[in-house]
Amino acid sequence: MSDEGCYIQISKDERGPGRSYRRLLSEKPPSKITVTDIAEGCGVTVPTFYNHFKDKYSLIVWTYINDSTKIMGKIGTDGYEWKDTLLDALRYFSATATSSSAHSPTSTARPSS
Numbered sequence: 001m002s003d004e005g006c007y008i009q010i011s012k013d014e015r016g017p018g019r020s021y022r023r024l025l026s027e028k029p030p031s032k033i034t035v036t037d038i039a040e041g042c043g044v045t046v047p048t049f050y051n052h053f054k055d056k057y058s059l060i061v062w063t064y065i066n067d068s069t070k071i072m073g074k075i076g077t078d079g080y081e082w083k084d085t086l087l088d089a090l091r092y093f094s095a096t097a098t099s100s101s102a103h104s105p106t107s108t109a110r111p112s113s
Contacts, residue, residue: 016042017038017039017041017042017044017049017052017053017059017063018059018062018063018066018067019041019042020037020038020039020040020041020042021033021038021041021056021059021060021063022063022096023041024037024038024041030060033056034056035049035050035055035056038056038059064096067092068089068092071085071088071089071092072085074088
């Protein structure tokens with residue numbers, strides 16, 4: 001099997017690395033997510049992950065590009081207009097930002113009176 005075929009198979013798999021990363025993101029902060037976590041979550045080995053992605057950051061970029069392309073690809077189908085695309089993109093990036101910021105440290109210190 002060619003490298004490209006394997007890449008397509010992994011990317012379209014229901015438990016692909018992008019989905020694995022998103023699921024992990026709801027459980028812990030991005031800095032704590034490892035390639036091993038991602039690989040185990042989608043049923044591939046770490047070497048297989050590295051056959052397709054340089055590191056977890058290249059997976060993150062690929063995931064955003066892939067998801068954005070899917071949203072943009074809907075324009076003009078079944079009455080789907082550019083306004084719908086904009087709203088879907090805003091919802092997508094808002095949900096993604098919410099997931100990643102859910103584990104951001106917040107200050108609990110209160111200003112003194």
